[in-house]
Amino acid sequence: MESDLLNVTLLSIFVSGTATLLASLLAIPLGCFFGMRKFRGKEVIRTITYTLYGFPPVVAGLVLYILLSNSGPLGSLQLLFTPTAMILAQTLLVVPIVIGLTMSAVSTTSKDYTETAIILGADSWRTARTVIHEARVGIISAVMIGFGRALAEVGAVMLVGGNIQWHTRVLTTAIVLETREGNFGYGLALGAILLTIGMIFFYLMKRYQDKGMLT
Amino acid sequence: MNAIQAKGISKSYRERKVLKEIDLEVEEGDIFAIIGPSGAGKTTLLRILCSLQPPDSGTVAILGRQISFKATEDLQLRRRMSFISQKPIAFRNSVRENVAYSLKVRGVEDRKEMVDNALQHVGLLDLADNLGMTLSGGELQRMAFARATVYNPEVLILDEFTAHLDPYNIKMLEDALISYQKENGATILTVTHNMFQAKRIARTTAVMLDGQIVEQNDTATIFNNPTDERTGQFVKGEMIF
Amino acid sequence: MKKNQMIAIAIAAIVILAAFSTWYLIANKDKPVSVILATTTSTQDSGLLDYILPDFNSKYDADVKVIAVGTGQALELGRNGDADVLFVHSPAKEIDFVDQGYGLYRWKVMYNQFVIVGPASDPAGINGTALAKDALGMIYNTGSKFCSRGDQSGTHTAEQKLWTSAGYNYTGITMQSNSSWYLSLGQGMGDTLLTASEKQAYTIVDEATWFNLESGLDLVILVKGDAVLFNQYGVIPVNGTMHPAINEEMGVNFANWVTSPETQAMIANYTLKGNQVFTPNTDRKP
Ligand SMILES: Nc1ncnc2c1ncn2[C@@H]1O[C@H](COP(=O)(O)OP(=O)(O)OP(=O)(O)O)[C@@H](O)[C@H]1O
Numbered sequence: 001m002e003s004d005l006l007n008v009t010l011l012s013i014f015v016s017g018t019a020t021l022l023a024s025l026l027a028i029p030l031g032c033f034f035g036m037r038k039f040r041g042k043e044v045i046r047t048i049t050y051t052l053y054g055f056p057p058v059v060a061g062l063v064l065y066i067l068l069s070n071s072g073p074l075g076s077l078q079l080l081f082t083p084t085a086m087i088l089a090q091t092l093l094v095v096p097i098v099i100g101l102t103m104s105a106v107s108t109t110s111k112d113y114t115e116t117a118i119i120l121g122a123d124s125w126r127t128a129r130t131v132i133h134e135a136r137v138g139i140i141s142a143v144m145i146g147f148g149r150a151l152a153e154v155g156a157v158m159l160v161g162g163n164i165q166w167h168t169r170v171l172t173t174a175i176v177l178e179t180r181e182g183n184f185g186y187g188l189a190l191g192a193i194l195l196t197i198g199m200i201f202f203y204l205m206k207r208y209q210d211k212g213m214l215t
Numbered sequence: 216m217n218a219i220q221a222k223g224i225s226k227s228y229r230e231r232k233v234l235k236e237i238d239l240e241v242e243e244g245d246i247f248a249i250i251g252p253s254g255a256g257k258t259t260l261l262r263i264l265c266s267l268q269p270p271d272s273g274t275v276a277i278l279g280r281q282i283s284f285k286a287t288e289d290l291q292l293r294r295r296m297s298f299i300s301q302k303p304i305a306f307r308n309s310v311r312e313n314v315a316y317s318l319k320v321r322g323v324e325d326r327k328e329m330v331d332n333a334l335q336h337v338g339l340l341d342l343a344d345n346l347g348m349t350l351s352g353g354e355l356q357r358m359a360f361a362r363a364t365v366y367n368p369e370v371l372i373l374d375e376f377t378a379h380l381d382p383y384n385i386k387m388l389e390d391a392l393i394s395y396q397k398e399n400g401a402t403i404l405t406v407t408h409n410m411f412q413a414k415r416i417a418r419t420t421a422v423m424l425d426g427q428i429v430e431q432n433d434t435a436t437i438f439n440n441p442t443d444e445r446t447g448q449f450v451k452g453e454m455i456f
Numbered sequence: 457m458k459k460n461q462m463i464a465i466a467i468a469a470i471v472i473l474a475a476f477s478t479w480y481l482i483a484n485k486d487k488p489v490s491v492i493l494a495t496t497t498s499t500q501d502s503g504l505l506d507y508i509l510p511d512f513n514s515k516y517d518a519d520v521k522v523i524a525v526g527t528g529q530a531l532e533l534g535r536n537g538d539a540d541v542l543f544v545h546s547p548a549k550e551i552d553f554v555d556q557g558y559g560l561y562r563w564k565v566m567y568n569q570f571v572i573v574g575p576a577s578d579p580a581g582i583n584g585t586a587l588a589k590d591a592l593g594m595i596y597n598t599g600s601k602f603c604s605r606g607d608q609s610g611t612h613t614a615e616q617k618l619w620t621s622a623g624y625n626y627t628g629i630t631m632q633s634n635s636s637w638y639l640s641l642g643q644g645m646g647d648t649l650l651t652a653s654e655k656q657a658y659t660i661v662d663e664a665t666w667f668n669l670e671s672g673l674d675l676v677i678l679v680k681g682d683a684v685l686f687n688q689y690g691v692i693p694v695n696g697t698m699h700p701a702i703n704e705e706m707g708v709n710f711a712n713w714v715t716s717p718e719t720q721a722m723i724a725n726y727t728l729k730g731n732q733v734f735t736p737n738t739d740r741k742p
């Protein structure tokens with residue numbers, strides 16, 4: 001049981017961490033781009049990303065299941081019921097959050113800092129770097145919130161992961177299982193581990209964020 | 216040659232004409248003040264001259280070159296000029312790094328001495344390692360001055376650069392500005408509500424009212440023998456808005 | 457300084473990910489043949505699978521991956537070729553599944569019992585009623601609260617059949633939108649029991665889940681033993697011609713194994729909190 005617990009905990013961190021990392025690599029540049037540029041359809045993009053914040057994880061899972069199923073278009077990849085599928089599902093859920101929050105972090109700092117950078121002689125590349133640098137506190141928050149969503153999510157990983165012991169069982173799906181089995185106490189203990197992981201992560205990011213504000 | 220040459224600049228926000236066909240010529244090496252009441256359109260004009268926003272019509276030439284109002288194309292020209300905004304902001308960095316930024320973007324390597332010098336001029340050396348964001352309003356303006364002059368721009372445009380300062384600091388910055396002009400032979404264009412400041416530092420003064428330059432002349436002439444009635448009222452403080 | 461910090465963090469992130477990936481790969485390399493078993497939550501939650509599967513894994517050098525879902529979803533996984541073998545309890549749907557060519561055949565494996573539980577105060581007075589349909593009639597007539605899983609699970613299917621056999625039109629019952637006595641929850645068994653306990657309502661539950669959860673509930677067993685309450689489990693190897701990824705051989709092995717005399721004996725021996733839960737009754741011809 002103990003090694004099972006360790007396995008479940010590490011897999012949770014691995015899956016949600018990788019998903020957050022992938023989502024950030026994709027979403028931070030996009031969010032910065034959308035936040036800094038003025039273009040037609042910007043408001044549409046903003047509305048879509050905000051709507052997707054509340055995208056039900058089960059639906060994301062269901063869509064991904066249909067794609068990855070052996071009878072689906074991507075079935076030949078054989079990804080269903082693997083951690084990779086779970087990472088994909090959570091990436092889908094985290095991307096809109098990081099895009100949206102990065103976008104607002106960048107666009108609120110954007111105008112004044114852009115003008116200051118331009119005036120002081122920065123080229124457009126340097127101006128973009130400066131604006132992103134100034135928005136870093138907000139961007140770090142975006143990543144933190146994204147990780148929180150990934151870590152706490154259960155519907156999508158349940159569907160595409162299958163909650164298979166030793167393979168695709170993570171903390172949240174284990175909690176569902178324990179609850180079903182009537183082990184409420186153990187379920188709560190797993191919940192506590194989940195919160196602890198979140199707290200450690202948020203603490204580290206917060207420290208980095210504070211440094212970002214001071215240096 | 217004119218360092219700044221603007222022709223027929225007009226700008227409207229919605230239906231309201233904020234700038235009406237403005238022509239402006241600032242000679243190289245001049246210290247030129249634009250005075251005028253709040254809302255006259257002074258900031259809008261300066262932003263156009265700095266290529267921060269395009270006018271609805273009209274042209275601007277700086278140091279003999281036409282501005283395109285496209286950020287990328289005006290880069291080389293912008294690097295020869297500077298602007299201190301009415302509401303300067305600091306990057307989330309130390310005061311020193313804020314000032315060094317201007318040099319960094321130009322690829323200048325040995326920045327330390329130049330930055331220290333610029334800070335020394337505005338009396339901020341002691342605060343060099345503090346965060347830019349923690350500066351008081353007046354300190355921020357002094358930092359902005361150092362940041363804008365550290366790379367020796369040929370044209371320096373200032374918008375109410377002493378607005379938040381006490382008399383002592385006003386004097387310090389005015390002196391810094393005058394000595395900067397002397398040392399570099401730079402062209403200075405400054406905007407102020409404060410006609411006494413114009414009197415103290417400017418060689419040429421223009422009066423701007425309601426989107427138009429109503430009179431422009433030697434500072435002494437403007438204050439002593441205004442030709443336009445409204446100018447007379449404004450410089451005597453009789454004009455009520 | 458700041459650049460170094462960024463680089464340090466990036467390196468740390470990559471190192472951590474690399475470590476996890478390596479750990480994951482090592483943990484999963486040289487694994488025996490994996491078999492995907494789609495089954496109902498009741499077999500997993502009762503602990504039966506944990507008890508019997510190690511034997512299969514060692515006999516066939518296999519690694520059974522259990523996906524425990526509702527019967528409907530399990531059958532759907534089979535249809536899509538995402539499971540190799542099904543172990544579920546919804547006989548009519550199972551037979552359809554095989555008839556439609558998705559499964560090779562269906563063998564009975566075991567049964568357990570549904571029981572009707574409710575508040576000790578028993579407002580409908582069903583305690584000790586021999587026939588389930590009589591009990592349902594009394595609940596209906598007294599308008600006593602009844603919680604249904606309402607999720608098309610095996611348990612829910614069984615409940616629907618009971619209402620029909622008691623002479624009620626099930627759709628009629630659920631369509632009574634103004635009725636406050638019939639609560640269709642759309643939840644798993646555990647949640648349904650908790651709700652029934654909170655609302656002091658009647659519900660139908662399989663014994664295995666009941667033994668697991670009863671200590672936390674303010675409910676008691678009121679009706680059991682009626683033959684219509686028996687809950688038959690079947691095993692179906694998925695038809696491998698449907699999709700190349702299906703491991704039909706292992707599916708067949710599993711069906712053979714779970715219906716073998718040894719495994720059947722293990723099923724009979726399995727107890728939960730001192731109670732036998734499943735009664736083996738395979739119909740496989742030896
Ligand atoms: N982006 C904008 N949208 C709409 N109106 C604007 C905008 N920018 C400026 N204005 C208006 O244009 C007029 C001129 O503004 P401007 O900032 O140029 O005045 P100013 O002469 O600099 O005044 P002050 O001395 O108070 O700084 C003002 O009435 C202002 O409200």
Ligand SMILES: [Mg+2]
Binds near residue numbers: 258301374
């Ligand atoms: Mg202004």
